[in-house]
Amino acid sequence: xxxxxxxxxxxxxxxxxxxxxxxxxxxxxxxxxxxxxxxxxxxxxxxxxxxxxxxxxxxxxxxxxxxxxxxxxxxxxxxxxxxxxxxxxxxxxxxxxxxxxxxxxxxxxxxxxxxxxxxxxxxxxxxxxxxxxxxxxxxxxxxxxxxxxxxxxxxxxxxxxxxxxxxxxxxxxxxxxxxxxxxxxxxxxxx
Numbered sequence: 679x680x681x682x683x684x685x686x687x688x689x690x691x692x693x694x695x696x697x698x699x700x701x702x703x704x705x706x707x708x709x710x711x712x713x714x715x716x717x718x719x720x721x722x723x724x725x726x727x728x729x730x731x732x733x734x735x736x737x738x739x740x741x742x743x744x745x746x747x748x749x750x751x752x753x754x755x756x757x758x759x760x761x762x763x764x765x766x767x768x769x770x771x772x773x774x775x776x777x778x779x780x781x782x783x784x785x786x787x788x789x790x791x792x793x794x795x796x797x798x799x800x801x802x803x804x805x806x807x808x809x810x811x812x813x814x815x816x817x818x819x820x821x822x823x824x825x826x827x828x829x830x831x832x833x834x835x836x837x838x839x840x841x842x843x844x845x846x847x848x849x850x851x852x853x854x855x856x857x858x859x860x861x862x863x864x865x866x867x868x869x
Contacts, residue, residue: 721749742785753817
């Protein structure tokens, strides 16, 4: 075999290797781009606790779609002991949430009963000296048919040890006090 033939074979092999390598790199880049597009456009439903303090502390359990597309909830399970937090006539909030759709930025929530919630959380913290944590598992489907599931640890005692002051005005200005507290509450929600 001549030297020219050997060089041509080596160049052909290198060209073939470069073509295979570039194809592999292109496929990997396309897969990564697809994952990035999915991550930026997917729904992202998370539960969280919120509170307001207009006249008394009010607790809310909220499910919000923080993502960029709609999602249909397909399953929701939790280990929350609802009897400690709910009103007597509503013992299991979100019982019928399956098959509900949450558009981007939309939320659904329930108010927890303030008196039983406050008493139970205070007693729990006093007795256990640890946070009260429950788990929420939610599964949902995007508009494109992708399925997602999220497990969230919900710390029910996240605000213990924090103060939530409000200005006090004379009783004769009760309506002004309510307006002021409402404005303060709106300001807190915008944080």
